[in-house]
Amino acid sequence: MAGADSRREALARLPVAEALPALHTALTERGTAVLHAPPGTGKTTLVPLSLAGLLDGSPARSVLVAEPRRMAARSAARRMAWLLGEEPGGRVGFTVRGEREVSGRTRVEVVTTGVLLQRLQRDPELPGVDVVLIDECHERHLDADAAVAFLVDVRSVLRPELRLLVASATQDGKAWAGLLAAQEDGPETPVVHGGGAGHRVEVRHRPPPRGVRPPHGMRVDPALLRHVAATVRESLESVPEGDVLCFLPGAAEIGRVARLLEEGQGLPAEVLRLHGRAPASTQDAVLRGRAPGDGGPRRVILSTSVAESSLTVPGVRAVVDAGLAREPRTDHARGLGSLTTVRVSQAGAAQRAGRAGREAPGVVFRCWAEGEDAARPRWPSPEIAVADLTGFALQAACWGAPGAGGLALLDAPPPGAMAAAGDVLAAVGAVDEAGQPTERGRRMARMGVHPRLARALLDGSARVGGELASEVVALLSEEPPREYGDDVAEALRAARRGRDAYGARWRGEARRLRAACASVGEAPAAASSPRRGGAEGVGLVVALAHPERVAAHRGDGAYLMASGTRARCADASGLHGAPWLAVATADRPAGSASARVRLAAVLDEETAREAAAALRTVRQEVRWDEGRGCVIAREVVSLGAVEVEERPLSAPGSERVRAAVLEGLREQGPGVLKWTREAESLRQRMAFLHRVLGAPWPSVSDDALLERADEWLGDATTRAEFARIDAGRVLAGLLPWAAGDAARLEELAPERVEVPSGSRVRIDYSGEQPVLAAKLQELFGWREAPRLAGGRVPLLVHLLSPAGRPAAVTADLASFWQDGYRSVRAELRGRYPKHPWPEDPADAEATRHTNRRLQGRS
Template identity: 55%
Template sequence: MKLPELPDLPVRGFLDRIVETLAERDTAVLVAPPGTGKTTLVPLALAAGTSGRVLVAEPRRLAARAAAGRMAALLGESVGETVGYSVRGDRRVGKRTLVEVVTSGLLVRRLQGDPELAGVDVVVLDECHERHLDADLLLALLLDARAGLRPDLRVLATSATVAAERLSDLLGGNDAAPVIQVHGRTYPVDTTYVPVLPRERVEAQVARATRQALAGTEGDVLVFLPGAAEIRRTTALLDNIDGVDVVPLHGRLSAAAQDTALRPGSRRRVVLSTAVAESSLTVPGVRAVVDSGLARVPRIDRGRGLSGLATVRVSAAVAEQRAGRAGREAPGRVWRCWPEYEHGTLSAYPVPEIRTADLTRLALELACWGTADGQGLAWWDAPPSGGLAAGREVLRALGAVNEDGAVTDRGRRIATVGLHPRLARALLDAAAEVGAHAAAEVVAILDDDTLISGADLGAGLRVLRRDRPARWRQEVERLARSVESSNRSNGSGGSDGPDDPAFVVALAYPERLARQRGPGSTSYLMVGGTAVTLPPGSGTGDARWLAVGVATRDPGRSDGMIRLAAAADEQLARRAASNLLTTVDEVDWVDGDVVVRRVERLGAILLSEKPIRDPDPELLSAAVHRGFREVGPDVLHWNSGAISLRQRLAFLHHALGAPWPPVDDESLLAAADRWLGPELATARRRADLERVDAGQALRRLLPWPGAARMDELAPERLEVPSGSHPRVDYSTESPILAVKVQEVLGWTDTPRLADGRVPIVLHLLSPARRPVAVTADLASFWRTGWPQVRADLRGRYPKHAWPQDPTTVPAHRGTARNARRD
């Protein structure tokens, strides 16, 4: 095949270099900015020098179709001759096709069916820097196939960024693959920042910036928005601009509508695009770019069982790529819808999807490949173990893998459908109940919820059946054929039952079946335990049950918002989610009492309950134990003696350690069976626990025979020189003895407890029992502190003894009537 002659082609030299490099090394990395021909010219150059087919893997269907169309146009041919494409539901390939552009996901499926890729000589992995989940998986599987079955398969990875070192290491194995860098012709791009106004929605901000771009430049304006909904709202705001056509561009449009956006128009255009136009597509005529600074990426909230698309700020690399679209053909300008000072806070590169997305489909592909956990594969970023384990759990529930993680025959059928495993399961299983066509109608909507407006799936389905839009109709036909083909190969049939869209939704998402929390309420509880809310004007009526197809959670909200649902009932819920039905005898502690009942649940939803007699004694005991842990030891009856015993034990544990036990709340709860076992065995409610003598129970923790020395090691009362026996206070870390100073006259050293290890802290009191000194070193106090105390108090209490040398006067109670005065 001869390459087309392009007089302004600046890249002819690097094409020869790529062909030569792949011939020598089999793998290489090409780093080239947009507009240099890496998506269109490189595959043609490779095809010209090989007898086998060149496969070009693109991350998006739109990009695959556009790339094939551009290459065919360069050759002066129609798509399907030398250059063809294959995307889900659409294939244009002929016998003479040398270059085939496929989506990454479709090539994964082809590789699963034919790991040798018979007849393929080169695989080009385009736009690797975008880090889509399917693209990362495809790279890992291709490298594994090269290592075993196809060492001669040549692989070229292309990227628009310079982050190529990791790719080079992966492709080259022990010897890094060569990196070819191309610096294409670029034009300067001026940047203007457009901060948001107070209370201004993103669509209004973007529309304002777009009007500035139209006034400040010539040519077309390419506008980047996060999704189709924002494109629709911005289109409405830009309506009726004289001499300007507003054209949408996103992956959910029909092929004809997409082609319209990718062709020059007869008038000036504003092209409102999602991220599809960032790198692998060329939108001709663009001189200005308006960047919302937002992108929509897959995210999963595993804790709430919600997954979908989240709107995030773009990375600095993406912002730079978007701006570069204005300088592809001439000097341009970019309007960025954020303050200039925020630009430095953008992350360097986008987060790889494999780190944040739902990995259920990835887990199924790995199981089909024969490595459930992905070990042994060379990953750019290995899938997170938690996300992969969650995906395998879903697959086990669907019957797609067995307990060991190996794929089942059912799992292989699910994989061949080319949908998320949940949707594939719903399609296959619902076809047997409602018919292949009816099941396909609902699944097509679940896979692309932009097909209908509003949250009522039933109403939206009726509109689609009336209007029969081509995009939906073609996908329904494809899915129906897929089911019928799978049934034929599996030897099973289908039937046309009653139309029941809620049943199809429930088969895909049984944990999203939801019951209304109260009559007239817009709040629902899903089987998975997450609370969700119906938006105003949802159109589903006052449905008691819903089968929720799409639910999202906005930042700052604990519950989810229902975006798509169908009215259901309890009978449908029981049938669709029968594996989540449980009937158990529950003996539990509820609001201070043991409640004994037999309950039927559908996941987190309580369906029915009734009291039962003669419950299992072990369940009763366990419930009381849970109740005690809930209310804590303070619920028991603690008189002064029990409190004192606990404090003394705590002191001995702190001072001496074992065998004296800890008696803090946590330790007492952990050892409840040892010291409170008999009482817990007979208790049935909080009142029973409140009557328990804590002191009597606590004595079961005393260590024997060491307990015989307890009064010696930690006496409850201590004899002082006057003959009194004041109580020792163990409520603080150091024991305290509060005593009148006259009663300790003659004591020269502070008494010590716990075999002499811990000195008592003396709180010395006046005759009126007011503290006059605190000391743990009595000898030092007599020398240094006593003179000041004596001077302060002897005039106030003249009838009491205040000797100069307190060690020479006998201790006494009361006044100094019988003591020697000085």
């Protein structure tokens, strides 16, 4: 009786009850609705029971509830079954990957969105289902977006009577309503608001000390985690009763903060860890809760974002928010996916804070400055915009929408990500050239794993046996704990003997995969090939999943993947030195040029060639090798970017060799030729005439010389032979001999000019205007310097002091003698008294000598 009373009391406390009439009306009249209800109001538990007719006299219906996570699905089913005084498997059941509790009496079944997609692919009509509720749509998981899109199609084409309810805990209901209304071309989809926002929550900001670094990739500054642990202690002291829920970005950070809390003075509370890999017993203990005042110890629950909205953690009166979350990122150019640490969005922070006011007034401690609130992103990034879309692309193709065209999606998938996904699907044989699913692709889509892993399971079973292939794929589908190591074979042995939560999940998934592989009836792809076991078989299965990550050793722990990405093993890794690896998991730390190997299996070359056979290329290569300084001609066998074999070409062909020589010359430029001072001077003179007169004087720029290399290169094929080519002869050969202008070179652009002293002075053509630099005394009596290029360009005269330093610059000597000379004479005569400084330089005799030598001569 007490249990029944507590259940009735729990139902009466759920605020969403007041919205149920409007929700029933909306679904009856429109067929679709959007429910906006904050966390803890009962949208996940009370609404499905009401829609199924299990709480009142409303008509009996079959309701399918889709949750984003396995933990949330099990929790919701257990809570609803408890409200009915039952255990899961009666009127309320659940199905998640590897676990199913349903019966012929089940009216409400809770599934993950992944399971729902599988059912829709098998039978789009969902026979026997009257209502589908997609929960927590605000989290924008890719499977949930896809499920809504598919269900819109089902209502439009197959079952217009199927009712569809989209539930969200944040204020994004109008966007979903608009999407449904636009796709179904009917009246506006109602948005039903479900109850209040819970009790008042006081917000206290606790920014970390100065110097804490922002997150970088997966790294979180340990100083921030120490601050979070200190804030948890503060929350226990300042909030006198109830439990503390602390949000952290991942399991690693949860472990570090747990250790900090358990060190030193201890903690007057029990520390529990809640994340996707936590044992089921821990998850159940957290979700059962502890009523304040029952005499038991208070609890500190360290949780990832799983507790933001899709789970209710009872007994919480204080929330500590580290302000961080994890989002997927995909490097399509390198084929690497990873999680990255980001600031939690405003919507996420609001969700977390609301957990403190679920049952009574509470407090949230935010580990950032109040001024940072507005700078945070409004919403989390939708997975469709940032995640690997290969699985989604296969689901869409099997649904009849290759490329996701025409699907009811809030955000269109990025074209680049879809193109990359299409390439992967084609490589594993899941789609044809038109992007349509093959029969093999349809089988892969029903296996409930990433298409890469489905390929490894199907092809690997024929090569290594179904049991080993299933075990390896199960290990790859959920990355093992770090303590299992980075060697897949070692991690597999640890999972086999392990009795931890991961080992239990792994065994269940391996069994499911063996059954799934048998159910699709895949014909053996290589039945005649010998089966392999042990580490060799493990490596083969990994390589079948990721053939582009087959990697060859390049020394010092560095590897080159077939994709062209360079990768490194950890310094302490036992994989060091293996000639070949099949990389299962890798990421690229921010700012790093190489990927970091997180999980890989050892291969031999034969297995690498077998697994990556689709990437095998044979090419003939005749090219210039900069390192050797000559042409190389060879045939190369490669697995993608990894060269595995080469042999010389005996007859590469003269045209190809000539093209390679020219390529090498272009890479190095004409500077590799033999350049004397005379050759440099000739080039400058020719460049001057080309600039001033144009044709027929040729351009002698680097590009122009290379353009005409066939005319002067001769038989040179190596860098050493290039260096023996006289650049002066090359230039002389390019002079306009045919037009007869070459003979006028000395007239138009003389190399030297005779000055009044009798000296022949070299002209400098390196600048825009030719320059004659001569000592001032040698130019006495010279009223005008010669003009070049047929009188078009005056010489720019640099008049030098007796010491050879610039004294004046002029293009008009007559004006200089009349106006500028007096000031130069006044400045330099005292400094150089041995040299002549006549008052009238225009009529004076030019000389190369001092006064003494002039007197001696006289």
